[in-house]
Amino acid sequence: MKKVRIYELAKELNLKSARMLEILAKLGVPGKGVVGTIEEETANLVKEIVEKEKASSSEVKKETPKATKATPKVVHEKEKEKPTPAPVEPVITVEKPKAFVESVTYTAFAKQFDLKQHELNTMMLKNGIPVRECGLLDPGDADYLARILGENYAPPSDKFMKSFETRPPVVTVMGHVDHGKTTLLDFIRKSSVASREKGGITQKIGAYEVQIKGKTIIFIDTPGHEAFTSMRLKGSQVTDVVILVVAAEEGVKEQTLEALDHAKAAKVPIIVAMNKIDKPEANPERVKQQLADRGLQPDDWGGDTVFLPVSAKTGKGVDELLDMILLQAEMAGLKTRSSVEASGSVIEARVDKNIGVLTRLLVQTGTLHVGDDIRVGDCVGKIKRMTNEAGANLREAKALMPVEVMGLSELPEAGEVFHTLEDVDSCRMIIDEKRQKERLAFLAQEQRKPLTLDDLFNEEEALEKRKLTLILKADALSTLDAVKFELKKVKTKTVPLEILHEGTGGITKSDVLLASASNAVIVGFNVVPLAEALKVAATEKVQIHTYDLIFELGDSIDKMIAGLIKPVFEEIVQGRARIKDVFKITGVGAIAGCLVEDGKIIRGAKARVVRNAVVVYANSSISSLKRFKEDAKEVLKGYECGMGVQNFNDFKVDDIIETLVMEEKKP
Numbered sequence: 001m002k003k004v005r006i007y008e009l010a011k012e013l014n015l016k017s018a019r020m021l022e023i024l025a026k027l028g029v030p031g032k033g034v035v036g037t038i039e040e041e042t043a044n045l046v047k048e049i050v051e052k053e054k055a056s057s058s059e060v061k062k063e064t065p066k067a068t069k070a071t072p073k074v075v076h077e078k079e080k081e082k083p084t085p086a087p088v089e090p091v092i093t094v095e096k097p098k099a100f101v102e103s104v105t106y107t108a109f110a111k112q113f114d115l116k117q118h119e120l121n122t123m124m125l126k127n128g129i130p131v132r133e134c135g136l137l138d139p140g141d142a143d144y145l146a147r148i149l150g151e152n153y154a155p156p157s158d159k160f161m162k163s164f165e166t167r168p169p170v171v172t173v174m175g176h177v178d179h180g181k182t183t184l185l186d187f188i189r190k191s192s193v194a195s196r197e198k199g200g201i202t203q204k205i206g207a208y209e210v211q212i213k214g215k216t217i218i219f220i221d222t223p224g225h226e227a228f229t230s231m232r233l234k235g236s237q238v239t240d241v242v243i244l245v246v247a248a249e250e251g252v253k254e255q256t257l258e259a260l261d262h263a264k265a266a267k268v269p270i271i272v273a274m275n276k277i278d279k280p281e282a283n284p285e286r287v288k289q290q291l292a293d294r295g296l297q298p299d300d301w302g303g304d305t306v307f308l309p310v311s312a313k314t315g316k317g318v319d320e321l322l323d324m325i326l327l328q329a330e331m332a333g334l335k336t337r338s339s340v341e342a343s344g345s346v347i348e349a350r351v352d353k354n355i356g357v358l359t360r361l362l363v364q365t366g367t368l369h370v371g372d373d374i375r376v377g378d379c380v381g382k383i384k385r386m387t388n389e390a391g392a393n394l395r396e397a398k399a400l401m402p403v404e405v406m407g408l409s410e411l412p413e414a415g416e417v418f419h420t421l422e423d424v425d426s427c428r429m430i431i432d433e434k435r436q437k438e439r440l441a442f443l444a445q446e447q448r449k450p451l452t453l454d455d456l457f458n459e460e461e462a463l464e465k466r467k468l469t470l471i472l473k474a475d476a477l478s479t480l481d482a483v484k485f486e487l488k489k490v491k492t493k494t495v496p497l498e499i500l501h502e503g504t505g506g507i508t509k510s511d512v513l514l515a516s517a518s519n520a521v522i523v524g525f526n527v528v529p530l531a532e533a534l535k536v537a538a539t540e541k542v543q544i545h546t547y548d549l550i551f552e553l554g555d556s557i558d559k560m561i562a563g564l565i566k567p568v569f570e571e572i573v574q575g576r577a578r579i580k581d582v583f584k585i586t587g588v589g590a591i592a593g594c595l596v597e598d599g600k601i602i603r604g605a606k607a608r609v610v611r612n613a614v615v616v617y618a619n620s621s622i623s624s625l626k627r628f629k630e631d632a633k634e635v636l637k638g639y640e641c642g643m644g645v646q647n648f649n650d651f652k653v654d655d656i657i658e659t660l661v662m663e664e665k666k667p
């Protein structure tokens with residue numbers, strides 16, 4: 001059946017995107033973005049509804065007061081019980097909207113609507129609601145946010161709505177290495193009227209404005225999905241649209257899929273730019289197929305995602321790409337307010353030897369002035385100087401301007417939220433108190449506990465509300481398939497399983513960041529975490545479970561979900577040694593000359609061999625251990641040793657030998 005693009009239909013019917021989506025939701029087609037398509041039949045239904053609405057509104061205007069009889073009768077909840085005669089006129093049941101009667105704290109609001117703090121920050125800042133010093137939402141702002149969440153709360157007044165203005169979209173470009181992100185950003189920047197007028201960009205400030213056909217787009221110049229998710233994790237995610245660049249001649253690669261999963265996890269709409277279309281071997285249809293296989297359906301195939309062929313080199317298709325970004329922004333009805341308190345997000349920060357800390361901010365609500373006191377995380381400062389992307393001094397910056405400010409004494413992190421301060425002294429006191437509390441909490445070992453497998457299986461409430469979100473990593477695609485097959489067999493009536501991301505290779509920092517931002521558990525199969533990933537996992541308290549045997553994985557998740565067993569023991573890496581040299585000894589086999597990089601190696605310990613974060617030999621043990629020529633019982637970090645691994649001779653320089661112990665888990 002013929003498909004109709006939603007935005008084209010909205011344009012044809014002169015409908016606002018929100019209204020269009022409302023009608024679709026009522027027709028039982030919820031969750032569609034405006035760039036998606038619908039069946040022709042549904043489109044005809046929408047047309048009928050809109051025509052009827054138009055007709056009835058013009059009739060109402062014409063009608064005399066007597067004629068109001070024909071207006072649908074509104075029955076409030078309380079009256080519903082009363083027996084009513086058969087209706088002769090349409091009856092609509094309307095539940096009275098709820099309303100906040102007084103201000104509500106961010107924490108209480110987040111709890112009420114089951115949001116995490118970073119989700120609330122993102123939502124507020126993207127919708128023109130300032131993050132404020134007092135940590136309170138005005139009743140009107142709270143009603144407004146609740147309505148955005150789809151709840152039946154009081155509609156905003158005309159006066160409230162008049163304080164909003166249209167804001168530009170914020171775009172992040174992501175994709176596999178060398179697929180053309182930088183070239184695309186450079187092309188767009190060069191073709192921008194704003195840049196030409198300013199005589200070129202003199203500095204990169206992490207985000208920049210581009211003027212296209214009299215409209216503005218903000219591009220975030222810190223591509224990379226790690227940076228993207230890290231922002232989200234720290235406090236707020238500013239991106240409205242992700243451009244996923246895929247080189248059309250090479251097709252989808254590992255980092256394309258990573259970027260895709262990071263964007264999906266953040267629930268940010270994606271436009272696919274199929275780049276390098278000027279190359280004769282470019283095959284855009286294959287890109288569509290590859291991404292469709294991962295759940296990103298092209299709109300011309302009936303899906304929700306726009307795929308555009310472009311060449312960042314020749315500029316072909318770039319105009320269409322920019323048009324599509326603007327169209328999406330228009331349909332999403334992006335808004336902010338410059339009349340409220342200034343707040344926004346840190347894009348990045350650096351230290352200049354002579355000037356001190358330079359912080360790149362995106363003002364998302366209100367107007368920021370030189371001289372304003374601001375708080376970013378636990379850092380307070382006065383804005384001494386503010387510049388735009390061309391290095392020009394500014395006195396003030398309205399939402400949504402990217403600026404660089406001078407005046408903070410500590411280096412904030414990307415994604416941290418900033419807001420202006422009325423009372424610097426009491427804010428400093430609050431921060432001191434908070435730090436003191438944190439210190440005490442740390443001493444009492446009562447730090448925030450992340451969601452662990454145990455939490456999931458032990459807490460009844462968690463069982464009811466949560467799903468088990470997994471990131472799967474394996475040594476090969478075939479293993480990954482086997483793991484997924486095993487997981488499918490797991491009956492998950494109480495805790496549904498969701499695979500947020502899957503891939504081959506070792507567990508990386510990017511996997512850990514994604515897991516942390518999405519409360520996911522990482523499951524590695526025949527792979528181990530890279531050292532950097534382990535560090536982040538420790539600070540972010542992300543659970544990583546590695547398995548060697550497929551049945552172990554299925555079995556443990558299965559039983560844990562069923563609540564039959566609780567894991568009592570877990571495998572802990574006790575020592576890690578890097579192979580520096582390999583010696584072949586006749587009659588003995590291969591001996592690995594190693595440096596112990598972490599922990600200690602004990603003779604007889606359970607061991608595995610890891611190459612580029614992939615387990616190449618598992619379930620073995622340390623068969624011999626020597627310091628110089630002497631047998632040793634154990635060798636500590638920083639010392640060299642020679643060792644043998646039971647039934648394994650194929651050592652390579654730079655392999656890692658890990659020894660493992662089973663440790664009892666504390667309840």
Ligand SMILES: Nc1nc2c(ncn2[C@@H]2O[C@H](COP(=O)(O)OP(=O)(O)OP(=O)(O)O)[C@@H](O)[C@H]2O)c(=O)[nH]1
Nearest residue numbers: 176177178179180181182183275276277311312313
């Ligand atoms: N023929 C052709 N070459 C392109 C196109 N876009 C980028 N390239 C080339 O592809 C190579 C990689 O482009 P980059 O823009 O550096 O890719 P990137 O994705 O930013 O790479 P990283 O920053 O390393 O992740 C460069 O040699 C570009 O000149 C294109 O549309 N057509």
